[in-house]
Amino acid sequence: MTAADDLAMRRALALAAEAASANEIPVGAVVLDADGRIVAEGRNHREATHDPTGHAEVDVLRRAAASVGSWNLEGHTLVVTLEPCIMCAGAILQARIGRVVFGAWDDKAGAAGSMYDVLRDRRLPYRAEVVGGVEADAATALLRAFFEQRR
Numbered sequence: 001m002t003a004a005d006d007l008a009m010r011r012a013l014a015l016a017a018e019a020a021s022a023n024e025i026p027v028g029a030v031v032l033d034a035d036g037r038i039v040a041e042g043r044n045h046r047e048a049t050h051d052p053t054g055h056a057e058v059d060v061l062r063r064a065a066a067s068v069g070s071w072n073l074e075g076h077t078l079v080v081t082l083e084p085c086i087m088c089a090g091a092i093l094q095a096r097i098g099r100v101v102f103g104a105w106d107d108k109a110g111a112a113g114s115m116y117d118v119l120r121d122r123r124l125p126y127r128a129e130v131v132g133g134v135e136a137d138a139a140t141a142l143l144r145a146f147f148e149q150r151r
């Protein structure tokens with residue numbers, strides 16, 4: 001974990017809170033370049049866009065690729081408030097993201113170490129370094145408040 005990761009996670013948490021305000025499950029994400037600068041921000045927008053792939057990670061990968069001008073995001077870091085699901089882990093590898101920092105563990109659908117470990121599966125041609133549990137309490141609190149309010 002670097003100082004840039006820490007700042008990025010705080011930004012991702014703010015984006016997650018923004019999602020909650022828009023009645024979306026609160027998950028936020030940012031992509032950092034090799035120097036730790038934020039190149040793109042994203043959040044969950046599945047309800048508003050009626051898009052089953054509208055997770056924060058897919059959103060931020062699309063924006064980062066557009067900003068960089070390439071689908072290949074080698075050397076970049078993706079920072080997200082919740083452990084990526086199988087779909088997002090797949091998208092992260094497709095983008096050649098080399099490093100993933102995430103907040104809360106998702107023991108029901110996580111694919112970065114809890115349920116599956118897609119990002120570090122040695123059978124795949126590309127893998128990513130994973131740092132999990134960063135600011136996990138803050139990410140979990142956002143999710144818990146969101147679902148409690150909906151009950």
Ligand SMILES: [Zn+2]
Nearest residue numbers: 055084085088
């Ligand atoms: Zn996902």
